[in-house]
Amino acid sequence: MAEQAKKGSAVLETVKTIVYALLIAGVFRTLFFQPFWIPSGSMKETLLIGDFLFVNKMAYGYSYASCPSVILPGVGINIDAEDICGVFRKNNGRLFGSEPERGDVVVFRHPVSGRDFIKRLVGLPGDRIQVRAGVLSINGQPVGLKADGVFTETYEAQGPQGTRPRCSNGPVGNGADCEKTRMVETFPEGTQHTILDIGMQGMDNTGIYSVPEGYYFFMGDNRDNSSDSRLPQSAGGVGFVPYENLIGRADRVMFSSAGRSMLFFWTWRGDRFFKAVR
Structure with a gap:
């Protein structure tokens, strides 16, 4: 009898340890840092x-x-997330909120x-x-x-989704070199980053997007292979993103797998170990 009670107590302690660990991990992920694995080539x-x-x-x-x-x-x-915290949705606001900066990877x-x-x-x-x-033109400039x-890069299936890159020198065969033009883009504030281009595509000429108050406009650095704010939500794109939908800023790659x-x-x-995101 005592032995059974001892075993039951050990099982209970194991369950409690697992629950506490999950709670700590959940709090850490909610408040501080969330892991993210890049699934596509849009950036x-x-x-x-x-x-x-x-x-x-x-x-x-x-x-x-x-x-x-x-x-x-x-x-x-x-x-x-809305199932858990949807009750906190209110007026597109944030707790301890601060404004993101143009050029942030979000x-x-x-x-x-x-x-x-x-x-x-x-x-x-x-902004317009x-x-x-x-x-890219920002406010007419x-x-x-x-x-x-x-x-x-090599033209082959990439990542768990097995997607293949788009090439400016395409079509190319499997295992061949897939090329894109690389350019350095400079924002009005002076920040710089690289973008890729494969030539004139459908989203290389757009109308003017007037960003509403409380919303933001996003684009992928791989400009011709990105579903982003250039395409409205009604057409399967991202459209304007409300302030409350921001999760966080990507600052540094911890490691990277090519498999x-x-x-x-x-x-x-x-x-790519501990490589800064710019």
């Missing part, structure tokens, strides 16, 4: 498929979007699907954004652009 070459980073959730304060979603399709679990909740996206912040509230002949050679899983350590990219 190349700033971020590559397979980059693993922690999102700084303290950068912009907290909103309902700060609560983590728990999505495990294999076991039928789909708990959205993780945010898609306004319709609720899925986490990562893009570069291009337009602030009140337009793309003309592939050149084209940004600075400087040629910076060619970005080359189908981040657990395949032999595919880790040796030059």
Whole structure:
């Protein structure tokens, strides 16, 4: 009898330990840093498929979007952040909120699907954004652009989704070099980052987007392979993103895997450990 009680007590202690660990992890992920694995090539070459980073959730304060979603399709679990913290949605506001800066690489909740996206912040509230002949214009002024050679990668299936890159020298065969024009883009504030281009595409000429108060406009650095604010939500794009949907800022890549899983350590990219995101 005593032995059974002892075993029952040990099981209870194990369960309590697991619950406490999950609670601590949940609080840490909600308040401080959220892990994020780059699934697509929309932010190349700033971020590559397979980059693993922690999102700084303290950068912009907290909103309902700060609560983590728990999505495990294999076991039928789909708990959205709004299911947990939707009660805190109010007037597009934030607790301890601070304004993001143009040029920040931001993780945010898609306004319709609720899925986490990562893009570069291009337009602030009140801005007028337009793309003309592939050149970004902010409030009527084209940004600075400087040629910076060619970005080359292997044309092959990439990451767990098995997506293949788009190429300016395409079509090319499997295993061949896939090229894109690399340019350095300079924002009015003086911040710089690289963007990629494969030639004139449908979203290289747009109308003028007037960013409403309390909303932001995002674009991917891989300009011709990014679903972003240039495409309205009604057409499957991102559209304008409300302030409360910002999750945090991407500051640094912790490590990067070129394989189908981040657990395949032999595919880790040796030059991307603790690489700053700019």
